[in-house]
Amino acid sequence: MNISAVSLELASLSLGLLTIILGLIFPSFRSKNTGGYLAIMGLISMLIGSLYLPASNTQTFINTFYVQDSLALFFKQLFIVVAIFVNAMSLRYLKPYTKNRGDYFALTFFALTGMMIMASAAEFITLYIGLELMTFTFVLLTTYKKQDLKSGEAGLKYLLLSAISSGVLLYGLSLIYGLTGKLDFSAISTVFSIGSVSPLLVWAIIMVLSGLGFKIALVPFHMWTPDVYEGAPTPITAFLAVGSKAAGFVAFIRVFFHVFAPFTSIFMPLLITLTVLTLLIGNLIALAQTHLKRFLAYSSIAHVGYILLGVIAYSKLGLSAILFYLMLYLFANIGAFAGVTALVINTGHDRISDLAGLWKCSPFLSVIFLISLLSLAGIPPTAGFIGKFYLFTEAIHQGYLWLAALALGLSLVAVYYYLMVIRTLLSGTSEETQPFIIPFSLRLVMIVSAAMTIGIGIWPGPFTDLALNIAQSFY
Amino acid sequence: MDQFTWLIPTLPLIAFLIIVGITYRFKLLSAIVATSFSLGSLFLAISILIQKIQSPKTTETFINWLTLTANQQTVLTLQMGYLMDPLAAVMCLIVTLIATLVLLYSIGYMKGDDGFSRYFAYISLFTFSMLGLVISNNYFQTFVFWELVGLCSYLLIGFWFFKPAAADASKKAFITNRWADFGFLVGIIGLFTHFGTFNFAELSTVISLHQNTLVLLILGLLVFLGPMGKSAMFPFHVWLPDAMEGPTPISALIHAATMVAAGIYLVARGYILFASVDSVMIVIAYIGGFTALFAATIALVQRDIKRILAFSTLSQLGYMMMALGVGSMTSGMFHLTTHAFFKALLFLGAGSIIHAVHDQDIFNMGGLVKKMPITVWTFVIGSLALSGIFPLAGFWSKDEILTVTLQHHFMGLFILGTLVAFLTAFYMFRLIFIALFGDNRSGHHAHESSWTMTLPLLILAILSIIAGLVNTPWFYQWTGMSFSTFLFFKEPEVPVIHWSIAVLSSLAAMSGILFAWIIYSKQQISADKLAQRFKGAHTLLLKKYYIDEIYGWLFNKGLLGLGKVFNFIDHILIDGLFDGTATLIRSSGVQLRLFQTGRLQQYALVLFIAIAAMTIWGVR
Incomplete structure (x- = not known):
């Protein structure tokens, strides 16, 4: 028992509960943004506190079921950062949709807790519980625009499809338990390293791959993404696109880099096929989108494809490239979604054509879109360029030249569709001539994320070092 | 003093940022900011030069x-x-000294110009770039600042960009x-x-x-x-x-x-x-x-x-x-x-x-x-x-x-x-x-x-x-x-x-x-x-x-003629190829999109078919 290993989870849970209780005691707390400010403050202090947690040595909680290593800590900090951004984006955005905002902020804490549990889980049931906690909270958050039919539809789709994928995952887990009699990762991998390959085991791997693939929106388990992203409140879409996806990736990393390590020859061909599909589908369908949120949804699917190159490379540098990419992906996506939030607040729409003439209405917002989309497109001097560069070089280095070439070719297609959006907002004319009103908190989110996008792009050294250190200690 | 070398170019950069970000509307304030920061660099440059003369050694960081x-x-x-040796120190002194004097002079010269603040911002940016070039310790950084001074020169030659002669120049x-x-x-x-x-x-x-x-x-x-x-x-x-x-x-x-x-x-x-x-x-x-x-x-x-x-x-x-x-x-x-x-x-x-x-x-x-x-x-x-x-x-x-x-x-x-x-x-x-x-x-x-x-x-x-x-x-x-x-x-x-x-x-x-x-x-x-x-x-x-005239002839006749030939090849042959590819890719996106029907049952079906296909492939 080591309480400091779960200190962040405890803090997150208690802040969530505190928000609810305060809402029960003071009715005004629920209808005003006070809960949001409290949440942001709490999250920032958690982030600062997390910097003082020992990152170098691995701590465990209850045997080896729950580990707090540098990988877990990195992801937890990532989640906290996303949560801060999401709450700051929500403050003004929520106003027209609900009278009851206090619970919303409480729910973000529970989603955060779920993600943190996923980051630290070293045992399948714990992993599953974290995953479900996160998923159910997200279902609630997705449906938060109660008057909006689309929001409800998105929530229902997410709930049902998640249930199916959870079923698949659980089935895979039960097979593994049946084969090995163990549930914790290190014990299973010990058994696996001496065991032989059976059809049942292959099946189990496929089930786990499908279940986790659903969370990271791997094609063909991606079908929910565009619909849910479109229907959910925009800050929650950002939370899903960055937070939930990163949580899926940390589980993916732990399971495939560690537990299934002896069976690379089985899952690698599958993973490569699915990655190729993901790259193709994500990039090609993004071309045909007319709504910004759906567009960003497909773009995020395409990015899963790029990140999976790091998994396929299956090396220390590949892992560090994944971690680095997740950081820049966070800031670029938050920038883009914050931009969409501002657009929705001001115009009520989120079509790409609504961006026309934005340069005249709000140069600030245009610059934010510009930086974020250029980073997603991977154009220097933004961070996206460095990230893609690391991923592709490592893939080539590990002998996947053709795959890297395909990814490169498709990122050219991506450059086209990102630039089409940028062209719309830079040229184009709009009837709207009123200057945009962008709330301070949202403005701050945009400035920070754009600054980080440029900062990481110009001086990637410290960030690559961080990613490399974590990858080294995980290996 | 050497350890402050980096400040010499940084001060004008800060001035540039302040002018662009804060004082752009307040003309005189912009000029004062630019001049005083440049003066700061000048003092630093002088003290570093004095130190270099007293104890001549190269510092590189x-x-x-x-x-x-x-x-x-x-x-x-x-x-x-940065590489701070006597050569760089002398050059820093020249640049900061002349920049300061020119900034002071410009307050009178540019009085009443619409682009007053822009002018001082550009000069500050130029001073930053030039000093960055001077103290550079490698060819790569030199090239970066080399291009930056080129950019500033471009911006300042064309400062009155509404005059065709200035824009051309x-x-x-x-x-x-x-x-x-x-x-x-x-x-x-x-x-x-x-x-x-x-x-x-x-x-x-x-x-x-x-x-x-x-x-x-x-x-x-x-x-x-x-x-x-x-x-x-x-x-x-x-x-x-x-x-x-x-x-x-x-x-x-x-x-x-x-x-x-x-x-x-x-x-x-x-x-x-x-x-x-x-x-x-x-x-x-x-x-x-x-x-x-x-x-x-x-x-x-x-x-x-x-x-x-x-x-x-x-x-x-x-x-x-x-x-x-x-x-x-x-x-x-x-x-x-x-x-x-x-x-x-x-x-x-x-x-x-x-x-x-x-x-x-x-x-x-x-x-x-x-x-x-x-x-x-x-x-x-x-x-x-x-x-x-x-x-x-x-x-x-x-x-x-x-x-x-x-x-x-x-x-x-x-x-x-x-x-x-x-x-x-x-x-x-x-x-x-x-x-x-x-x-x-x-x-x-x-x-x-x-x-x-x-x-x-x-x-x-x-x-x-x-x-x-x-x-x-x-x-x-x-x-x-x-x-x-x-x-x-x-x-x-x-x-x-x-x-x-x-x-x-x-x-x-x-x-x-x-x-x-x-x-x-x-x-x-x-x-x-x-x-x-x-x-x-x-x-x-x-x-x-x-x-x-000779250059004009060379470019107009020679280069543009060559350009026309390439233009022809490009438009007829290459564009056809690439436009075709682009159309194919775009239409494939439109076609693929049709799979996304929005029907939940179908999504679940795709999911199960995928698992079944993977199983058949994996277990075979």
Whole structure:
């Protein structure tokens, strides 16, 4: 028992509960943004506190079921950062949709807790519980625009499809338990390293791959993404696109880099096929989108494809490239979604054509879109360029030249569709001539994320070092 | 003090950011911010130079900005850092000093201009870039800042972008420099691939092991293309005269004292590279010498006051390059220093005159000496310094160059240099006798400029008088130092006055002034008749040897013709191929999109089919 290993989870849970209780005691707390400010403050202090947690040595909680290593800590900090951004984006955005905002902020804490549990889980049931906690909270958050039919539809789709994928995952887990009699990762991998390959085991791997693939929106388990992203409140879409996806990736990393390590020859061909599909589908369908949120949804699917190159490379540098990419992906996506939030607040729409003439209405917002989309497109001097560069070089280095070439070719297609959006907002004319009103908190989110996008792009050294250190200690 | 070197360029950068971000609307505040931050840099530069003289040692600090590894080996390291040695310290002092004076001057000169804040922001950005270039410790960083000063130059030449001439001139400057910078970049990359480093210090150790190899010859010439473009050596000189379309203080700062000297500075900085191949040095020397003569002859017949000064700058830059080429870094850098002072003085003086007369044609001026005495007399001091009259700054530095040319047995260049000295004195005093003295020819109502404009003139005039003393035997006897002390750590070269050369060059300069006096002041020989008599030569000079026309023809006929051929191939063949591909990809996106029906049952079906397919494939 080591309480400091779960200190962040405890803090997150208690802040969530505190928000609810305060809402029960003071009715005004629920209808005003006070809960949001409290949440942001709490999250920032958690982030600062997390910097003082020992990152170098691995701590465990209850045997080896729950580990707090540098990988877990990195992801937890990532989640906290996303949560801060999401709450700051929500403050003004929520106003027209609900009278009851206090619970919303409480729910973000529970989603955060779920993600943190996923980051630290070293045992399948714990992993599953974290995953479900996160998923159910997200279902609630997705449906938060109660008057909006689309929001409800998105929530229902997410709930049902998640249930199916959870079923698949659980089935895979039960097979593994049946084969090995163990549930914790290190014990299973010990058994696996001496065991032989059976059809049942292959099946189990496929089930786990499908279940986790659903969370990271791997094609063909991606079908929910565009619909849910479109229907959910925009800050929650950002939370899903960055937070939930990163949580899926940390589980993916732990399971495939560690537990299934002896069976690379089985899952690698599958993973490569699915990655190729993901790259193709994500990039090609993004071309045909007319709504910004759906567009960003497909773009995020395409990015899963790029990140999976790091998994396929299956090396220390590949892992560090994944971690680095997740950081820049966070800031670029938050920038883009914050931009969409501002657009929705001001115009009520989120079509790409609504961006026309934005340069005249709000140069600030245009610059934010510009930086974020250029980073997603991977154009220097933004961070996206460095990230893609690391991923592709490592893939080539590990002998996947053709795959890297395909990814490169498709990122050219991506450059086209990102630039089409940028062209719309830079040229184009709009009837709207009123200057945009962008709330301070949202403005701050945009400035920070754009600054980080440029900062990481110009001086990637410290960030690559961080990613490399974590990858080294995980290996 | 060394550890604060990074602050020298950072202060103007902060000023730039403050102006752009905060004080843009408050014009005077912008000017104050720019000037005071520049002043801060100046103080830092002075204290670092003093420290360098007291304890001459090089300090180098850098961070690895980007490290790329492949196969566990570092394949590329890009550094950002500074190298502070006496050479950099001297250059920092020149740049910050002139920048500060020009900023102060501009407060008066740019008064009432709509782009007042923009102007000060640009100058701050330029100062940052120039200082970043000066303290750079490697070729890569040098190139980055090299391009940044080019950008600032472009922005400032085209400052009045609504004037077509200014917009054209800015483009011309930028494009001409691109041609040169292309070679420069190839040269830098070549240096890296061949020697594995961008760092100046590391390169000089490696290069000193190779002498006169073919690779070094090629790389040396390629890298030299960069300085040729920035310092406007023939045949890249065409942009500099046109660059005079920018505001006059800009001409003083960028196109006379600092940026155009960056080429000279770079040759001095990477001297080991050029000095390791004899033929490169000879090329540098003769290109410099030729440019000096070529530009001086053109300056003889120009009518625009700023263009005369521009061609004079070209000519003097050629002089410096020649000095470097014959093998004397000290004299080249020394002339750079003195020239920075008196050429900035001349340009600022010209600006003051233009400000008062609202005309740039010297034949529309005249009779200014009574109306604006400070401007006129400081201008005369600047001209005397430029002509190389004893004991002003130009005398010492020009003399030094002629001496080294003779010492290294370049007889032809020596004669050429003396001839240029004569021409220089002639065209400068032609300008003075026509524009400043004589009668008021256009009925202008000139008046002396405000103190913010005359104070920099006075300071620069004093510097133009005394700066040369640093490299005299007397200064050496007094302090045990000469200008070379500031550049090297070695024992200082003992400056010696070579009386024969001094007398000869002084005679050349004096006779130049005398001729100008006879023709333009006394008017004993009619200038018009002379022009009639040598009509062919006169037109040739007036048309600047038709170089612009030749380039225009080459680009319009040659390059554009070639472009049309490629355009045809591109549009018919290649576009067809790519447009087809693009259409295919886009339509595939539209088709694939149809799978996303929004029906939940179908999504679940896809999911299960996928798992089934994977299972069949996996378990088979």
